Amino acid sequence: MTDVRDVCVLGLGLIGGSVLRAAVAGGRTAWGATVSSVDAATAVADGYSVDSVPAALRRAAERDALVVLAVPLTAVDEALHEIAAAAPRCRLTDVVSVKAPVADSVRRLLPDARYVGGHPMAGTAESGWTAGSATLFQDATWVVTTEPEFDREVWREVVGLAVDAGAQAVPASATDHDAAVARISHLPHVLAAVLASVGADGGPLALALAAGSFGDATRVAGSNPDLVRAMCEGNRAKLLAAVDDTLGRLGAARGALASTGSLRATLDAGHRARLALDAARAARRRRVTISLTSANAVRDLGELGRNGGRVVALDEADETIVHAETPA
C-alpha cells in the first residue's frame, strides 16, 4: 500500500477550506493557496500552511501532490493557466459543482494533467474559509467522475480523499452528474429565488404569515447570488432541461386547477416522489466489491452510481479493489 498522497488545495472558500482541514485532520501533508487575502489570513491564523499560488503549485509538482481545484467555475480557466505554468503533469481533481465544463477546460488547457473530477454534495448558505470545517463532508456524497478513459490511480486517490473526509464516493460520468445536479441542486436554487420573489410580492402581510414551508423552500435564496449564478449558469443545457420539465409540470397543474379545480395528479405524484426520496435514504444496502482492473470496471462503477450506490472504502490490502454499497 502506498503512503497517502500530499494534497494542494487551490481556493480556500467554504469547500476548499474544508477539504484542506479534512486532509490535515486525516493525517495528510496538505497546503493551500488562494487569491483571497481574507481567506488566506484566516487560514494561516487557524494554523494551516498557505503559500502563493505559484509557490503552492511548484511544491505540488516537486512532491507529485494531488492538486484540488476549489475555485468558482468562472475562475477555473485562470487557475488552469497557473497550473499549466507550474505543474502541467500534476494529479488533478476539483470540487466545482459542474463537471463537463471543467473536464472540457482541463482537456483544452491542461492536456497532460492526470485529471479525475469530483463534487462533494455539501454546503451551507455561508461562504468563505470561516464557514468551513473538517467535518463538512461527514456522511455526504462526493461524486467522482468515472469515464471510459479514466486514470485508475488518480481515481482511487480522489475516492480516498473523499472517504477519508467521511464522505461516500458516487461514481458517475460528467454528463450524468450534470443532469442529476441540475434537478436536485441547481433547479432548487432557481425555484427558491422565484418563490422568494412571488412571496415578497405579497407584501409585509404575506411575509409576516410565512412559516415553515416558505422559510424552508426559500432558504437557499439567502446564499451568495454570485456563487449560485456561477453554479447554475455553468450547467446551462442540463438546467434548461430541468426548468422545462418544471414549466411543463407546473403548467399542467395550472391547467388542471383552472379547468377541473383538481390538483390531485400533481400532489399525488409529488408525494410519491418525496416518499421515493425517503425510501432511497432509508434503503437497506448490500456490500459489494468492485475490481478497478476488471474489463468491466467502468461499466460496474457506472451501474453502481446510476442505481444509487456508493463506494465506501478502498481495500486496505489490494489497491485494485474498492468496497461499495448498493440498494439491496
Place this chain on the structure above:
Amino acid sequence: MTDVRDVCVLGLGLIGGSVLRAAVAGGRTAWGATVSSVDAATAVADGYSVDSVPAALRRAAERDALVVLAVPLTAVDEALHEIAAAAPRCRLTDVVSVKAPVADSVRRLLPDARYVGGHPMAGTAESGWTAGSATLFQDATWVVTTEPEFDREVWREVVGLAVDAGAQAVPASATDHDAAVARISHLPHVLAAVLASVGADGGPLALALAAGSFGDATRVAGSNPDLVRAMCEGNRAKLLAAVDDTLGRLGAARGALASTGSLRATLDAGHRARLALDAARAARRRRVTISLTSANAVRDLGELGRNGGRVVALDEADETIVHAETPA
C-alpha cells in the same frame, strides 16, 4: 373583565387537537368532538373531554361557548349543518387554511352565528391528534379575520384564544388572507410537489445526490396529499394568480438562461426577497394600542396587518383596547 369563555372544538386532528390542549393548558373549560374514532380515543386516553358532535354542540349552546371549527375545508359545510341544528346562534371561529370560502359557507348555512374567522400559521408534515401539542402555536402568527361588519366581542375572544395559546394575532380581511397564504403556503406545497417529481425523474443517481436544498424544498411534499389538496383547491382563484406569477418569473428565467445565459435578474431578485423575509423577521417593533370602539378600528387593524404588525395582548383593564406591535 369577563371570565374566559368556554371552548368547544369540532375536529381533533393536528390543529384542532392542539387548540383543545392549548385551551385547557390556558385554564379554560374546553371539550371536543370528532368523527374520527381514532382521534377521539387517543384524546380521551390523554385525559381530554370528548363528546359526540351533537352533544358537544348542545353543551356549547347551553354555555354560550366559543365553537372552534377545525375540520378540513371539504367537511366544513357538513359541520355547519350540525351546528345549525344544535347551536345556530353560537359564537364561532375556525382554523381552516382558507377564509373567504368558509365565510361564504357560514353566511349561507349559519347566518345567525357570531362568526370571526381564524387561521393559525402552524403545522407539521404529520397529522392527527397524536401529532398535536399544547405548544404548537407558541410564537406562531394566527390570522383573525377583520371585516367592516366584524363582531367586536367575538373578535376579541378569538384574539384572546390565539394570544393565550402563545400566538400573535394578525388582523386581515378574508380575501387579503387568502391572497397572502396562496403565495407563502399553498404555492410552496405545489412547487414542492413539482420539484419532488422533477427530481425523482432523474432516477436513483439524482436522489442519491440530493442534499439540503432539495430535501428542504420538497419536505412538505411528504404531507398527507389529501389535506394539501383540500387546502390548495379551496383557494383556487388566489392560488391560480400565484401560480401564474410563478410561471411568468420562471419563464423569464428560462428565456434569459437560454438566450443570454444569465440568471442574474432572477437570482438577484430572489436574494433581495429572501433578505426582505429575514429583515421582516428581525425588524424592530414598536408597541401601539388600538381601540376596538373607535370609528377607525377596522381601518387601523387592517393597516396593522398589511404592514406586518400583530396584536400581542388584550388590555387587562379595558376590554375595548388591544396592544399591538408594528415594524418600527
